[in-house]
Each structure stands twice: as C-alpha cells, then as structure tokens.
Amino acid sequence: MIPGLVWLSVARISRAASDQQEQATVDRVASLFSSKSSIGTVKMQISNEDGQRDLSMKIWSLGDKVLVRIVSPQDEAGTAILKEGCDIRYYLPKSN
Known part of the structure; x- marks a missing residue:
C-alpha cells in the first residue's frame, strides 16, 4: 500500500511540474504576439x-x-x- 501512495504522490508532483512547463511554454508563445x-x-x-x-x-x-x-x-x-x-x-x- 505504501508504494502505491508514493507512486500517487510522485505522479502528482510530476503532473504539477508538467503543468508549470506547459504554462511557461504558453507564456513564451503569447509573448511573441505581444509588444510594447x-x-x-x-x-x-x-x-x-x-x-x-x-x-x-x-x-x-x-x-x-x-x-x-x-x-x-x-x-x-x-x-x-x-x-x-x-x-x-x-x-x-x-x-x-
């Protein structure tokens, strides 16, 4: 049971990191379409x-x-x- 909980925790942390990377990519692309x-x-x-x-x-x-x-x-x-x-x-x- 403990390995299952560890796996779920790692999956959540991994998903959060992935979400941050995706958001950073979206922000970079959006900045290409905006200017001063x-x-x-x-x-x-x-x-x-x-x-x-x-x-x-x-x-x-x-x-x-x-x-x-x-x-x-x-x-x-x-x-x-x-x-x-x-x-x-x-x-x-x-x-x-």
Missing part, C-alpha cells in the same frame, strides 16, 4: 434593424496609450479617440 507598440487597420461591419454600414479605422498603440482614427466612410473620416491610461479624449473634426 503596434499599428493596425481594422474594418468593422455594423448591422442593426436600420441596415448595415462599414467602418475602417487605423489604430496605434504604445504602452497604455491608444489612438484610434476613423479612415472611412468619408463623412466620419478624421474622427479620433485617444486613450492615455484612464483618460479618453475625442476629436470630432465636424465640430472644429
């Missing part, structure tokens, strides 16, 4: 009961700062949102 800064283009399709419209945005990020600028449609182009930490600012070109 990024630039991207996003296209969004918005649908509701009134119809559908497309929106295209350019997004820049650096640390905790994010700038989102609408590229299209033309009547909304130039509208921007700047997020710095907890502060959010909007730029609405139509309002000068």
Whole structure:
C-alpha cells in the first residue's frame, strides 16, 4: 500500500511540474504576439434593424496609450479617440 501512495504522490508532483512547463511554454508563445507598440487597420461591419454600414479605422498603440482614427466612410473620416491610461479624449473634426 505504501508504494502505491508514493507512486500517487510522485505522479502528482510530476503532473504539477508538467503543468508549470506547459504554462511557461504558453507564456513564451503569447509573448511573441505581444509588444510594447503596434499599428493596425481594422474594418468593422455594423448591422442593426436600420441596415448595415462599414467602418475602417487605423489604430496605434504604445504602452497604455491608444489612438484610434476613423479612415472611412468619408463623412466620419478624421474622427479620433485617444486613450492615455484612464483618460479618453475625442476629436470630432465636424465640430472644429
């Protein structure tokens, strides 16, 4: 009976070590897809009961700062949102 308990304990310790190795591998791979800064283009399709419209945005990020600028449609182009930490600012070109 004692060898069985020892085997179960060793199996648990071995599994815990394996879980830690797996988590370390996942963390390493995740770090490959994250960076301190990024630039991207996003296209969004918005649908509701009134119809559908497309929106295209350019997004820049650096640390905790994010700038989102609408590229299209033309009547909304130039509208921007700047997020710095907890502060959010909007730029609405139509309002000068």
